[in-house]
Amino acid sequence: MNAVERSIVADQSLAPEGHLKIDWVKAHMPVLNRIREQFEKEQPFRGLKVAISLHLEAKTAYLAKVVQAGGAEVTITGSNPLSTQDDVCAALAEDGITVFAKYNPDPKEYKELMIKTLETKPDLIIDDGGDLVTILHSERRDLLAGVRGGAEETTTGILRLKALDKEGRLEFPMVAVNDAFCKYLFDNRYGTGQSVFDGINRTTNLVVAGKTVVVVGYGWCGKGVAMRAKGLGAQVVVTEIDAIKAVEAYMDGFTVLPMSEAAKIGDYFVTVTGNRDVIRGEHFEVMKDGAILSNAGHFDVEVNKPELAAQSSSVRTVRRNIEEYQLKDGRKIYLLAEGRLVNLAAGDGHPAEIMDMTFALQALSLKYVNDRYEEIGKTVVNVPYELDEQVARYKLESLGISIDRLSDEQKAYLQSWQEH
Incomplete structure (x- = not known):
């Protein structure tokens, strides 16, 4: 066979x-x-x-x-x-x-x-x-x-x-x-940054410039997403649980907020934490009408879909890879690619x-x-x-790029505690 x-x-x-x-x-x-x-x-x-x-x-x-x-x-x-x-x-x-x-x-x-x-x-x-x-x-x-x-x-x-x-x-x-x-320096940062917005843009056909993009998690993937969002003209907000990464995001020029506050102002949300329920019921309650949710972590658990469905009066597919959740108060929240990896489920990776x-x-x-x-x-x-x-x-x-090499003297200098 x-x-x-x-x-x-x-x-x-x-x-x-x-x-x-x-x-x-x-x-x-x-x-x-x-x-x-x-x-x-x-x-x-x-x-x-x-x-x-x-x-x-x-x-x-x-x-x-x-x-x-x-x-x-x-x-x-x-x-x-x-x-x-x-x-x-x-x-x-x-x-x-x-x-x-x-x-x-x-x-x-x-x-x-x-x-x-x-x-x-x-x-x-x-x-x-x-x-x-x-x-x-x-x-x-x-x-x-x-x-x-x-x-x-x-x-x-x-x-x-x-x-x-x-x-x-x-x-x-x-x-x-x-x-x-x-x-992680290239794939997680530059690859994720570009492919996430490739997936978002081809799926939504909406502008990023002028919008507020909330990046959930500031590891190497989050850094890449935030960098590309900024390059597309967005206002970028980062949420984090790690104090060191939060300081890094702040010094990289991004606004750092807890999700309870970021949820109120975001137009786009991109989760890149590897954890579950980082966007959940309490956050859906305060989101803008028309907020767009996407995930770039491995599993489809970062956005709590059961809680989103429970708060909704109806769910329908409005475009390929876009589900519209109409909340009971009339607001609409959009979830891309069923909450799976947006760069691969809605793009080419x-x-x-x-x-x-x-x-x-x-x-x-x-x-x-x-x-x-x-x-x-x-x-x-x-x-x-x-x-x-x-x-x-x-x-x-x-x-076609060449780089320098250490001379024997330079190697000796770096390896000796007596050289000065």
């Missing part, structure tokens, strides 16, 4: 459109192209099975093809029901990758597709949000045997992994890709040049954990600095 026959996709006839998308991003991912050349020569995954759960669009598809080029038998599924692109799935199946993914499956089918991915009994995994790891450590522990390790993409996933690790229950090593410099660096880290981290899984042990580890720096060096070379 070939990959097309094994795969579960929505419409195999969409493959030509998916190939065009993948070809486009490949042309804009020079770092990953360079790693692909290395993998084709070295075959680091020869004879191994790799399971991938990521937002299944063109850039992810190209990462899967790079891992495949390294000798792996690859199976892939989505990490969000609304971010999967059916044409890309069909194209991957034609290219020999087994795909278990469809756009917007019901929750039961979505879970079943993930489990089918794990039932291939992978040696290595690439996870997004910790979903594969969670299934392996809970209801399908029978599939743990043989898993050497993997790499995790997101802040949310790393929080879940560290909780497992702290309890001594993590059964294999995982590399925290999100915590690498070349991930981060720019290809940004994901080039992130997915280069994923590919190199997968090789790293495969080469050293026994010595690493059952724990969460950071991406080695030399891999981080290698990705940055490849990126600079692709841009």
Whole structure:
């Protein structure tokens, strides 16, 4: 049985459109192209099975093809029901990758597709949000045997992994890709900032300039969203629970308020905390008529949808990816993309040049954990600095940029306490 026959996709006839998308991003991912050349020569995954759960669009598809080029038998599924692109799935199946993914499956089918991915009994995994790891450590522990390790993409996933690790229950090593410099400095900040407003703008077709944008959370993703909102001409308000980050937001020129106050003045809201219920019933009660809510955190729990529905007299879809909640007092609040990741559920995700660096880290981290899984042990580890720096060096070379190097004398000076 070939990959097309094994795969579960929505419409195999969409493959030509998916190939065009993948070809486009490949042309804009020079770092990953360079790693692909290395993998084709070295075959680091020869004879191994790799399971991938990521937002299944063109850039992810190209990462899967790079891992495949390294000798792996690859199976892939989505990490969000609304971010999967059916044409890309069909194209991957034609290219020999087994795909278990469809756009917007019901929750039961979505879970079943993930489990089918794990039932291939992978040696290595690439996870997004910790979903594969969670299934392996809970209801399908029978599939743990043989898993050497993997790499995790997101802040949310790393929080879940560290909780497992702290309890001594993590059964294999995982590399925290999100915590690498070349991930959070560029992907989380510049990627999230641009892609969030790409999703918001194409969905609403409304102006941002002159509006008040409330950014909920000032981590690296929040920094990027606030920066881009300011660049689009918005007044930016930041809400935080961390005093240090709140001071940082203030010194970056943004107004800092508690959500109870920010809720009264916001036109747009973007949640980027990784936590639940950061916008909830008490906040809906004081929001402006026409307020627009969106989420850029991993799960659709940051905006409390049940409480919003309970305060509403009616709910209807007014545009694709826009639900209108009419409150009992007549005000209307709009929720984008069902409260899921607005940049992927209502857009194409981060720019290809940004994901080039992130997915280069994923590919190199997968090789790293495969080469050293026994010595690493059952724990969460950071991406080695030399891999981080290698990705940055490849990126600079692709841009034609050179940087200085320390002389031997300068190295000696920096390493000695006696030099002055």
